[in-house]
Amino acid sequence: MTLSSVTAQTGYLDNLTAEEEGKLQEAWIHILRLCGVEESVKHKTPDRTRELQQHLSDKSADVFRRRLWSFILADHPDVLVLRFLRARKWDVDEAMAMLVSAVNWRHERRLEEDIVAKGDSVGLAAARSADEESFLAQYRSGKAYVRGADRERRPVFVIKVRLHDPKLQSPEAMEAFILHNIETIRTMIRYPDEKACLIFDLTGFGLKNMDFHVVKFLVQVFEARYPEYLGVVLVHNAPFVFWGVWKIVRPWLDPVIASKINFTNSNADLARFIEQENLQSCYGGKDSWEYSYIEPVAGENERMQSEKKADVEAARAELVRQFEQLSVEWASLEPKSVASVQKVAERRHMAKKLAEAYWDLDPYIRARSYYDRAGVLGATGAVDYKAAQ
Structure with missing residues (x-):
């Protein structure tokens, strides 16, 4: 098969109906308000920022913004938002409450600090x-x-x-x-x-x-x-x-x-x-491969301690700001209009830059895993699910 079956279904990034795109716009208006992007308040979508903030342990816009973008990783940001919209059958209020709760849960579980940044690098610890x-x-x-x-x-x-x-x-x-x-x-x-x-x-x-x-x-x-x-x-x-x-x-x-x-x-x-x-x-298949764990290697996470991390984070933060501004402009447009189609293309281009910027940042924030060591996951995000022969 050359295309995933999701491309034949509505509700996904490249196949949204006008109504679904409108729901996605509403969702982004809520997100932008939570992130402190004040230009979004001009839209007709009711302001539920305070209500959504009740799901958060820290109601700072800057804090939510940072946590949200650490959740998004390298995919088009709309892909993550659409997951929650589909899960709540396109009820925007319920989807946003679910998303905000998930962002807060990630913080409470210390996913970035204890799961992503450590991983199996604990195998290198003396104790x-x-x-x-x-x-x-x-x-x-x-x-x-x-x-x-x-x-x-x-x-x-x-x-x-x-x-x-x-x-x-x-x-x-x-x-x-x-x-x-x-x-x-x-x-x-x-x-x-x-x-x-x-x-x-x-x-x-x-x-x-x-x-x-x-x-x-x-x-x-x-x-x-x-x-x-x-x-x-x-x-x-x-x-x-x-x-x-x-x-x-x-x-x-x-x-x-x-x-x-x-x-x-x-x-x-x-x-x-x-x-x-x-x-x-x-x-009963033809793949004779068998799993064998590859132990972590000394020095494989050295960039996590590098002073360059701040510069790489700043570069991605600027792209995030640009994507947010494009989203403000897009959210005010009629779904599927000529102007909206153009703005969607601009956001897609910026999302691609964001993905590239994420992979620049990845070695500074994520400990290498078995899949990095086996070559399944490449340094620029390329994936080969059968790399470990």
């Missing part, structure tokens, strides 16, 4: 806490990894549940491992291929592997914090004992997430979603 040791043990175990892409060009994230023992690490260590995986995969996916394929491999699964805390956490974060990141979920080789567990888990699922779940039991079942060339041989 590690029990949770840090457990965090590393998850990566070394091979219980979860990205390998290849599915037929929709989405990264395939494999979870081998039989390798998980909930008694071997604290819930906090598992949550950190999950969040680090999500944040790492977020650096790999690009519009229009903006979702992931998850395989829960239940081969050899027993009740000793069941971790209800992890399941609840996954459900919560994908529903409320990372909406619209799941493309399809494949539950593979579920044994008889699993179906009792499923009766408990099924009611926890949001209907949208539940609709993405497919049960597979054979190579033919998986081949409906993943081509043979991209399917590991352990599942």
Whole structure:
């Protein structure tokens, strides 16, 4: 396939109806007000800034602005906003409350400081806490990894549940491992291929592997914090004992997430979603690769301590300011009008510059991961899901 299936659906960046573009404009008016861009108050959209600020621990416009842009990463900013709009069925008020709450949650969870900036670089520390040791043990175990892409060009994230023992690490260590995986995969996916394929491999699964805390956490974060990141979920080789567990888990699922779940039991079942060339041989495919963790290397994160970081951040901040100004101008235009189409093109061009600026900044704010060391994720953001041969 040459194009992702999202290009055939409305509600995505390149295929918005006039009504959907209008909703996106409304959303940006709220965002711009929260960021302290005062020019946006002239628009007819009611000012809900104070109400939305109730979801924030710090109501400073500058603080929200910084946290929002650390959430956006390298994609077109509209892609993130559209995720929340689709998740709330285009109710702008609910979508913005959800987005603002997610921004605040990221701060409370210290995602930038403890998850993104540290990651598995804790493997280089002379002394590690029990949770840090457990965090590393998850990566070394091979219980979860990205390998290849599915037929929709989405990264395939494999979870081998039989390798998980909930008694071997604290819930906090598992949550950190999950969040680090999500944040790492977020650096790999690009519009229009903006979702992931998850395989829960239940081969050899027993009740000793069941971790209800992890399941609840996954459900919560994908529903409320990372909406619209799941493309399809494949539950593979579920044994008889699993179906009792499923009766408990099924009611926890949001209907949208539940609709993405497919049960597979054979190579033919998986081949409906993943081509043979991209399917590991352990599942009957032609890819003989097996996961082997690559340990962090001394000096790989040295730029995180560089004085140049401030200059790189300032360069990106200027592009953010320009994108915001273009958004102010675009938000006042009639959706799909000639003027709007032109402004959309200008914003697209600026978004491309922002993406390039992000990858300039990336080595100063994100610790290198297994996927950087394996060559899956390149220095300029290029992705090769089968780089590690």
